[in-house]
Each structure stands twice: as structure tokens, then as C-alpha cells.
Amino acid sequence: MSREEKNKALMRRWYDEMWANLAFEKIPELAGPTYTRHDVRGTRAVTAEEYRDELLPMKEAWTISDFKYFLMAEGDYVTAIGTWKINDQMQWDWVQTFRVEDGKLVETWLPAMATEGRWALDEIPG
Numbered sequence: 001m002s003r004e005e006k007n008k009a010l011m012r013r014w015y016d017e018m019w020a021n022l023a024f025e026k027i028p029e030l031a032g033p034t035y036t037r038h039d040v041r042g043t044r045a046v047t048a049e050e051y052r053d054e055l056l057p058m059k060e061a062w063t064i065s066d067f068k069y070f071l072m073a074e075g076d077y078v079t080a081i082g083t084w085k086i087n088d089q090m091q092w093d094w095v096q097t098f099r100v101e102d103g104k105l106v107e108t109w110l111p112a113m114a115t116e117g118r119w120a121l122d123e124i125p126g
Helices: 003-019 024-030 048-061
Strands: 031-039 042-047 064-074 077-086 090-101 104-110
Touching (some): 003 024, 003 077, 003 090, 003 104, 024 031, 024 048, 031 048, 042 048
Antiparallel strands (some): 031 042, 064 077, 090 104
């Protein structure tokens, strides 16, 4: 299996096992000890456990539906184009890039999520 295939397999676990099921307890298994996030809050480095704990309150408040994504990989980078609905109401669309190191997610770029999504499921490649 190529490096790109391994990295995409890790991302499928991130989305299919963790996000689709809100199984945030899997984050330390999938993310490195330091997970650098470049997102709407700025750039910050968190531990996998800190990120897990940040997301845990969502587990009780959210359900994820209409979830679809497409992955592209080159070297240590994987980009996802995706969409989902939260609580069957608010649709979020995104394009996000991750960097993988030693089989773990260690960095991500998510400059914005469209929280009033307009992408149809059939508009996501794949």
C-alpha cells in the first residue's frame, strides 16, 4: 500500500469511525500527540486528548446525517471535500487538508466551514 493509500485509510477512519459516530474517544488513536490546527480560531497546537475533550460535549448534542466526503492525497497530505448535516438541520460544507506523520494526523488547515451549506450530496466527487 502506498503512503497516499495509507494516509487516505487513516482519513477514512477519522470520518467513518470517529466523526460519523461522534466517537471522539478515538482521537488519541488517530491524531498525533500534538495536533496543530489552522482554523477560524487561528493557529493552535493541542494534544489529541485536549482536542477529544473539546469535542466531547458535541456527542450529546449532535447527530450527523447526509455525510459524504471525497479524499485526495499527495505525499503526507490528504484533502477532504465534504458535507454533512447536524441534527438533520444545519448543513456544513468544507474543504480541509491534513498532514500525516508516522500514521497519525498532526496538522490540519480548515479556514472555514459553510454553516449554511448549499452543496448537494451528488456534487461531492466519488
